[in-house]
Amino acid sequence: MSADIIYIHLETVSNLILSYGISLQDFAGALKRLPSHLLLLTAVDPNDNVDSHTGFNVIGGTDDILDYFDDRKITVHKWIDFEQSLYLEQLTPIEVSQLLYLGHAYTHLESPFYYKLQNNYVYLTLPDQTVKTYYRYLEQFYRVLNRSLKRHLQEQLPEARFLFRRRSTIPNIDPIILKQLQPLFIDGALFSFEEIGFLQKEIHIPIYGLTGRFRAVNDAWTNNVQEKVAELIYDQSLQKWRLSVFNEAAFSSQGLF
Structure with a gap:
């Protein structure tokens, strides 16, 4: 994939x-x-x-x-x-x-x-x-997720690599923002770096909620019924992250793995 x-x-x-x-x-x-x-x-x-x-x-x-x-x-x-x-x-x-x-x-x-x-x-x-x-301690996962999100942002686009030459120039995402995504993770969530959008000095990372089981072969995730439920946004001028939610209901899911 x-x-x-x-x-x-x-x-x-x-x-x-x-x-x-x-x-x-x-x-x-x-x-x-x-x-x-x-x-x-x-x-x-x-x-x-x-x-x-x-x-x-x-x-x-x-x-x-x-x-x-x-x-x-x-x-x-x-x-x-x-x-x-x-x-x-x-x-x-x-x-x-x-x-x-x-x-x-x-x-x-x-x-x-x-x-x-x-x-x-x-x-x-x-x-x-x-x-x-x-x-054992789930908060460790959010540290890992933070690092991975920043790496993907650097690697995906030449524009992002130019703006952020060193990982240290990208501030960490507030753990509170990442933990707000936890209800979405229970049903399955996908960050698409192929669809990053630039709006003035903001970078928008789409977040999809998946209703079907994810398959990591042949780009099969696109065949699942999915909805863009939120965006993770980095404001370059303020050097701050924020979460923009499109579907509040997706964040109240109580689904199980």
Whole structure:
């Protein structure tokens, strides 16, 4: 899929985000603190570090984790973070089997947040290149979304790259604005950077509400019944963001993932 979009679907019970267009670099760059260790849920590579108790590959240390995140040759990322290697030894066979299921079926059997692992995240690249990310603290997601929105704005248009030569020149979006979108995320929302509009010194990013399940192949999202329900607007002269809502009803949805 070549469309320049960000798609978000939120399941509030387990703090699960299904997304498209948010990169692993967006995720890692937005975190205040990187995970201490990663337990990889992909196929085991015996040439890399393997935990003897669980049988999974593990990565520890900031440098190695950053190398893993930045390795463009790796197209599928499936991992769960954990605090201490000692905690892995305390996992029961049932808990290890739950982790195997998580990596294989891309969904959780019980809570995706383990007391023994003290994990804050689960990151799963699906076969269609959408990504499921579990956040222990959902406010972390809005930091990631903020970074991704700013990156897409820079990359899409030559005009935007000229206006905003450095990411630091674009102010962060107020988290209150992004959290206002949460009801829309429950049914599914899509930011279309292909349809960015310029009005005087304002940049308008359309936001669509999708009534059908998003498919990240062959631009199929355009075949869903959709409506432009809002715009995210950046005012260059004021260096401020605001949200313009067209359909208030879309923001009161109580739909589930």
